[in-house]
Amino acid sequence: MAAAVPPMYTNTPLVVIATPQFETGETDPFTVAASHMALSHNAFIRGFNSIYQRAPRVPPAMKNDFVGYCIAWHACVAAHHRFEETELFPNLDKAASQHGLWGAAFHGGMGRFKGYLLEEGAGFSGTGLMAIMNSFKEQLHSHLKAEPPAIVALAKHSTAENGGRWSNQGSKLEYHVSHGSVQRERVRQERRDHRQFS
Numbered sequence: 001m002a003a004a005v006p007p008m009y010t011n012t013p014l015v016v017i018a019t020p021q022f023e024t025g026e027t028d029p030f031t032v033a034a035s036h037m038a039l040s041h042n043a044f045i046r047g048f049n050s051i052y053q054r055a056p057r058v059p060p061a062m063k064n065d066f067v068g069y070c071i072a073w074h075a076c077v078a079a080h081h082r083f084e085e086t087e088l089f090p091n092l093d094k095a096a097s098q099h100g101l102w103g104a105a106f107h108g109g110m111g112r113f114k115g116y117l118l119e120e121g122a123g124f125s126g127t128g129l130m131a132i133m134n135s136f137k138e139q140l141h142s143h144l145k146a147e148p149p150a151i152v153a154l155a156k157h158s159t160a161e162n163g164g165r166w167s168n169q170g171s172k173l174e175y176h177v178s179h180g181s182v183q184r185e186r187v188r189q190e191r192r193d194h195r196q197f198s
Helices: 020-024 029-055 060-096 107-123 126-157 165-178 181-192
Strands: none
Touching: 020 029, 020 126, 029 060, 029 126, 060 107, 107 126
C-alpha cells in the first residue's frame, strides 16, 4: 500500500503552470489576462493535488469534512469552466472569427468524481477516489495548461486595421478574469441547479 500513496506537499500528480507574464515579461492586456487565468488554474491544480495526496490518508473522523472540501473544489472548477463556456470563449470565438478553439474532455471524470463523493460520502475509499482522479487528470491538466497560451495568441487580432479593438477586448478579458466574474457566475448557476457535471 505504501507504494500507492502519493508524496505530500509536492507538485504531484499535476505540475503548476508558469504565467505568461513571468515567462515573457510582457504587460499587454492579453498576457496579463492569460497570467491571471494561469494563476486561477494553478489554484485548481493545487486543489486537485491536495485532494489526491490526502485521499488515502484521511482519518475516518475527518472524512465528512474532506468530502465537503472535495465538493467545494469541484464547484469552483465547474463554475470557472461554465463561465468560460457560456460567456468568455463564445465571445472570443466570435471576435476572432474562429470557432471551436475551446473545449474540455474532462467533464465525464469530473462528473464521476462528484457523483462518487455524493454517493459514498464518508464511506469513500481513498484509492477509489484516486482511481477516478487518475481517469481525468491528464485531460484536466492539458486543458488548464492550454488556455493561457491560447489567450496570449489572441493578441494577433489587435491590428492597426481594426483600430486595435482587440486591445480593448484584452482589457475586458483581464477584468473578467481578475475581478470575480467567475465567482458571480458560480453563485448564479448554483441557484439554478447543481447538475452541470452530474
